Amino acid sequence: MTISTLVKAAATEAATVEFRGLRREFGPTVALDGLDLTVQPGELLALLGPSGCGKTTALRMLAGFEHPDSGQVLVDGEDVTGVPAHRRDAGMVFQSYSLFPHLNALDNVAFGLRMRKVRAAERRTRAAELLELVGLADKGERFPHQLSGGQQQRVALARALALRPRVLLLDEPLSALDAKVRTTLREEIRRLQQELGITTLFITHDQEEALSMADRVAVMRDGRVEQCSTPTELYSRPATAFVAGFVGTMSRVPGVMAAGDTVEVLGRRVPVTGDGAAAGASVDVLLRPEGVEVEPDPEAGGRVAATAFLGATTRITVRLPDGCEVKADVSTRRAGEFPVGARVAVGLPDQAVMVVDRAAR
Amino acid sequence: MARLNLWRWGVLGLAALYFLVPLAASVVFSVDMGDRISFDAYSRIAGTDGFVTSLLLALELAVATIALVLLLMVPAMVALRLGAPKLRPVVEIVCSLPLVVPPIAFVAGISTVLKWGPEYLSRTPLFQTMVAIQNPDFPVVLVLAYVVMALPFVYRALDAGLRAIDVRTLVEAARSCGASWPQALLQAVLPNLRGALLNASFLTLALVLGEYTVAHLLGFRPFAVWIVDISGAQAQMSVAVSVLSLLVTWVMLLALAALGGRRPATPTASQG
Known part of the structure; x- marks a missing residue:
């Protein structure tokens, strides 16, 4: 044997x-x-x-x-x-x-x-x-x-x-x-x-x-x-x-459906994957930290609320003017550009995102 | 450190005095013939009428009681732990009752039943049962009484043992290894309860060997009753017997402890 x-x-x-x-x-x-x-x-x-x-x-x-x-x-x-x-x-x-x-x-x-x-x-x-x-x-x-x-x-x-x-x-x-x-x-x-x-x-x-x-x-x-x-x-x-919430980290950001398959969020329009919603509906957009971009910008409305060192990357929590929070990963080399309290602009790459009904919490 | 040691020796010395002085007095009394020392009382014991039969009876009763009480309590307590943990306080109270009920009340109840039973049951086959359980050669009724009296001690000993192991996981692990329910109980749970089983057996053995009230009032003559019986006629020898029975009990407890201290034989290693 x-x-x-x-x-x-x-x-x-x-x-x-x-x-x-x-x-x-x-x-x-x-x-x-x-x-x-x-x-x-x-x-x-x-x-x-x-x-x-x-x-x-x-x-x-x-x-x-x-x-x-x-x-x-x-x-x-x-x-x-x-x-x-x-x-x-x-x-x-x-x-x-x-x-x-x-x-x-x-x-x-x-x-x-x-x-x-x-x-x-x-x-x-x-x-x-x-x-x-x-x-x-x-x-x-x-x-x-x-x-x-x-x-x-x-x-x-x-x-x-x-x-x-x-x-x-x-x-x-x-x-x-x-x-x-x-x-x-x-x-x-x-x-x-x-x-x-x-x-x-x-x-x-x-x-x-x-x-x-x-x-x-x-x-x-x-x-x-x-x-x-x-x-x-x-x-x-x-x-x-x-x-989405249980597997990995997810931020929820409010958005409005611009069409059946496009959502307007953070000041720009991005495609939606999976089930969309009717045009004009209020939705939550689900964002992974690696799918969110942040840039230092003294004119922007977002502020760094917290940073967490994860090794190769640093996770930055940004509080948006409307009070909701978005998490974004940046390479640790750049972490120095984002001290707590600094003003930052939040952007999205051209990737499809997932949306859920605002009520489905 | 030195002070602590002094204390320890002091306490040990006091405890030793407390136990050893009466024991030594008994020994002295049993060997002192006024002008000389003689072990005559001890040498006559074995030949005295009733010694062997009463001692054997007591030992038989003890073995039967241990077997019965463990057969009753081990499956019951494992089942309690696995199936109905909420019932535990109830069982605990029931098992502690014999501590509260004095033996004299207990035996009064038993003898009432034994007197009432034969009359009432004289025309049924149960009449023979009533007679059989009172057979003076081996009074089953005493075993039944002792099982009840041993319940508090056995419950506590087993409960402590079961607390120390994760019965549910052991049983489930055994079951997933292909063991049936009885196999899981015998091969996975019982070996890990060895200490508790030995403790329960110790306590039951000591209880049965020393029990006087119930046996005497029901008219049977195991060892303890025999000792009291002969003390009226032969004072010196009855003390000698007491000393001897103490030694015998000690030896038996030591033997049980030695048996329990051994590591279990490893089934696969020993055969393969």
């Missing part, structure tokens, strides 16, 4: 996962409100959303820990809604450290194989290979309390992969780790996932994590999927104002 055979074994079994009209209420709160979502074979799909949006409930339904009030969970077209958790064939990595404290790393990884009555010698070999796969070949004899947080999550990942599951479920596995470990581990999870070609559902509330790891990202809100698309599309063409 080598990594390459592991890869093969997983690749042939990559599964399609489908949520159909899942609904679940906990008392007065609606956790899932008719969730529809399909995860393609071998894909890493991130479920992104604020806390309480139902993403964890959805994952737990796939794992078999929660049951929907209505709707179905399908794996490879087969309804698994009634299948108990231990027969779901889904490996899971939990948010909190979930290793069995009484077993060492090797036995933790071998736990599932022991449950499947695999012979001791074989499960030992396989567990050792999995530990090697996550880079902990020399830590097999360590107990969980002797491992760092990052190491524990690696062992948990190896344990989740031990039964060669058809689906891998990651429930915010990185949120308890510090920033540096997080970045390395997320790259490693992605590498492993791609090598094994295993269908993966990844829960996170961290947009950077979702955008950098996932093939597709599903943004959830109030128990429904707002938008499910590739990270690039999600960022550049958000389907709703919520997605």
